[in-house]
Amino acid sequence: MATFPDWKEATHETVVHLSRLIQAQTVNPPGNELPAILIIKEILEREGFRSPQDFIIVESAPQRVNLIARLRGDASQRPLLLSGHVDVVPVEREKWSRDPFSGEVINGEVWGRGALDMKGFLAMYLQIFLQAHRTSLPLKRDLILAAIADEEAGFDHGSKFLVTHHRDLIDAEYGLTEGGAFTIPLGKIRLYAIQVAEKGVTWLKMTTKGKPGHGSLPQRDNAVLHLAKAIEQIRRADHLPVHITPTFRAMIAAAAKQARFPTSLLIRSLSLPVVVNLLLRFLDGQPKSILTALTTNTCTPTILQAGQKTNVIPAEAFAHLDCRRLPGQTPADVMREILTLTGDGVQLEQLDTSPGAAFPIDTPLYRLLEQETHKLDPDGIVIPMMMTGATDACVYREAGIIMYGFTPGRLPDGFPVLSLAHGHDERLPISFIESGLPTLWEVVRKFCVSE
Ligand SMILES: [Zn+2]
Structure with a gap:
């Protein structure tokens, strides 16, 4: 395979973007997603994307905004949506050992609220989107990147608003969002659970x-x-x-x-x-x-x-x-x-x-996610999983999109991922980003490129 993309360089870029996104305080309530959306807008514009033909920002309320960008394919197949929310849950500052909004890199980890849920994963989606643009991937389906509001407090200003008022912007056959395919340590077993259902x-x-x-x-x-x-x-x-x-x-x-x-x-x-x-x-x-x-x-x-x-x-x-x-x-x-x-x-x-949701797993995309996750960690166990909480996936389902929770990457042994999301001292190891980007890239390339 060609050496491009350079994953070291791409990882570095993702970390820089993630630190900036963490510094944009988007605690929900009240939400205030605008500063994070403006950062993504600036990154896209620097890359040559223009509004409204390449991306659109839609406001659901003052300071509550969503950005949807699109790379066009030959339309022989329906789009793939990569959706990440930019709002985060509140922090109890006194319980953190670092500033929760610094976005600092310490010992190879990016620190701050949202590093895991889910600015880190969104920064990875953004990176893959940029790589697809830079390499002019010959797409058979549009690749849509959605950076959205209000996942943490009821969806009204984010996915619900888009599904109700801007369905054309997010209309897709399949979509990926948070919550799956990262390492969950289970004794000696490393589990990778791809989210396919929600309660x-x-x-x-x-x-x-x-x-x-x-x-x-x-x-x-x-x-x-x-x-x-x-x-x-x-x-x-x-x-x-x-x-x-x-x-x-x-x-x-x-x-x-x-x-x-x-x-x-x-x-x-x-x-x-x-x-x-x-x-x-x-x-x-x-x-x-x-x-x-x-x-x-x-x-x-x-x-x-x-x-x-x-x-x-x-x-x-x-x-x-x-x-x-x-x-x-x-x-x-x-x-x-x-x-x-x-x-x-x-x-x-x-x-x-x-409503909750259960998505089919006898699909070409699910099989691809499973296959690429096995490659990410050949000794890990990959399973479909039901999420006990609710994410944007259950809202997108109302627009007929088959959603999977897929934010792949390998976490270091003992990394307490489940207690850090929404917890104190939230952080994301850079090694996770470096391991996950190629997996995400292969999924997008194999699923969206005409061969
Ligand atoms: Zn989340």
Whole structure:
């Protein structure tokens, strides 16, 4: 293969861009994505891109902006979208050992809020986009780069705004966004999980009613006691019923295929609900949380409210439940499962809901992602995975785009990636960028170039 692109040089450039993006403070809420978008605009303009023919900036509210750039192909196939959000979650400055917005490089790592989620990955997408432009890749499909707002607080100013008001700008057959194919250490195993599904959100308000009265005269018919009982019933059940989804089945099959006997047999047995139920009884801590999230609709009480005065028995008591649905499950299914535990004495009301998503994996792009991730780390295990939270992927799905969470790269052994995203001392090793750029490049080249 030709020596171009020079990945050392490309990595250096990505790091410079990432540091600048981290310095642009885009904490959401309130968002304020404009400074980061202006940096990307300047980088594109320096490279010869012009607005509006090559890129467009669309504003959803003051300071809330999205930039969409496009490299044109021969249109024989529909576009590939690379989408990254520029907003970041807030920081607790006093808990950081460095300035969270310095973008400094220390011991080979780029430090700052967003280094992982997801300015680092966006800087890599941008770099591949620039390389595709510089090498004049003969594209059979348009390559779209979207730097967008508001992923961390509800999508309204970013992906939702684009899907609703500017669908032509992001219309694509496939898209890549955050959340997959980086090293997750699992004991001695290095796992690479490509995100192919996301859980749906169902936020519920649970209400119990009772007889109001004076606190000095105790009574059984007390809304607070009814609520406490309902919550206790949820706690005692430990989890809602197990459902083995097609994504979970595919994940198990992929992991089993890459494992040795007898581990492979053990992994395969996870496709039986009875085995999952048994494991959930004996597991503890994070492994249990993860298995619960992967195989059940979850129900987490987060807010309790009742009463105003110590000596008054209130007529009503409330709890908020953060419930997450497996793909294929409806809000009504979740409510039915909860009522089975609590009985009909409680009322459930839907506060908010988002659809979740499950994307097909029998596609040429998924197979390519799998293949290139194996090349990135031949000894790693590559599996399709469901994300337990929600990203822009579930919003783009409404525009018919098949999205995968794919931000590939190899992390150094022991790098605590899962606790650093949204955590303190967020940072990204430069070696990750250097390992991931060629993988991303091969994916874009093989998927978008006419041969
Ligand atoms: Zn993110």
